[in-house]
Amino acid sequence: MRIALLADIHGNLEAFRACLEHARARGAERLVLLGDLVGYGADPGAVLDIAMEEVGRGAIALLGNHDEAAIATGGSGMNDMAAAAIAWTRARLTQAQRDFIADLPLTAEEEGRLYVHAEASAPARWRYVTDADAARRSMEAVHAHATFCGHVHKPGLYSLGDTGKLVGFRPVAGAPVPLARGRHWLAVLGAVGQPRDGDPSACYMMLDTGAQLQASWMRVPYDVTTAAAKIRAAGLPVGLAERLFVGR
Numbered sequence: 001m002r003i004a005l006l007a008d009i010h011g012n013l014e015a016f017r018a019c020l021e022h023a024r025a026r027g028a029e030r031l032v033l034l035g036d037l038v039g040y041g042a043d044p045g046a047v048l049d050i051a052m053e054e055v056g057r058g059a060i061a062l063l064g065n066h067d068e069a070a071i072a073t074g075g076s077g078m079n080d081m082a083a084a085a086i087a088w089t090r091a092r093l094t095q096a097q098r099d100f101i102a103d104l105p106l107t108a109e110e111e112g113r114l115y116v117h118a119e120a121s122a123p124a125r126w127r128y129v130t131d132a133d134a135a136r137r138s139m140e141a142v143h144a145h146a147t148f149c150g151h152v153h154k155p156g157l158y159s160l161g162d163t164g165k166l167v168g169f170r171p172v173a174g175a176p177v178p179l180a181r182g183r184h185w186l187a188v189l190g191a192v193g194q195p196r197d198g199d200p201s202a203c204y205m206m207l208d209t210g211a212q213l214q215a216s217w218m219r220v221p222y223d224v225t226t227a228a229a230k231i232r233a234a235g236l237p238v239g240l241a242e243r244l245f246v247g248r
Contacts, residue, residue, distance in 0.1 A: 007150025011041025012193030035064025
């Protein structure tokens with residue numbers, strides 16, 4: 001089976017649609033959405049509506065920290081731009097969309113795979129996996145053969161052997177990586193709606209669950225100009241539009 005894993009869509013409808021089209025053209029049979037459907041971008045409602053439809057067809061969707069903040073009654077604890085986007089988003093969600101977010105789980109497991117938005121040892125703390133120590137903490141806290149997370153907005157891959165040696169990789173777009181048995185793996189997806197690795201194209205993962213589990217990070221160009229123009233027109237912080245062009 002081919003599974004498309006998408007994280008950090010962040011209300012970017014153009015990037016979301018481009019990734020869905022790309023994945024389906026390459027045989028994706030299921031979707032897993034690893035949180036942060038909203039925040040930053042100008043189309044939170046449209047993104048949520050698509051996510052709700054996909055879940056109705058069997059997709060998995062998880063809660064991200066921006067999703068949680070969008071239905072919270074208190075402050076978000078985020079930086080000024082992120083907090084402004086969350087306040088704007090919160091005012092535009094329907095009750096059905098709010099209820100959908102409220103029902104999203106923090107994690108999901110299937111066939112030795114763990115899906116989570118942030119670091120897996122304490123998913124509700126929203127910690128980032130940005131280095132080997134964080135990756136080790138996440139992998140040692142769970143029993144999954146492979147853990148898949150978002151939150152960081154940069155692709156990454158970590159492997160932990162039985163001897164305790166941990167190795168980090170920077171995946172190459174489009175190159176399948178075998179996630180061999182006998183090791184534990186943690187894959188950081190990168191972001192659909194707001195990449196921060198210097199590449200403005202949307203990023204998602206295609207997972208092949210055949211005889212040997214294989215992960216491929218896919219990069220998808222999309223209409224950045226339209227997505228950015230919508231952010232400006234909505235009165236959201238201009239920096240949220242500008243960063244889309246440079247992937248930072």
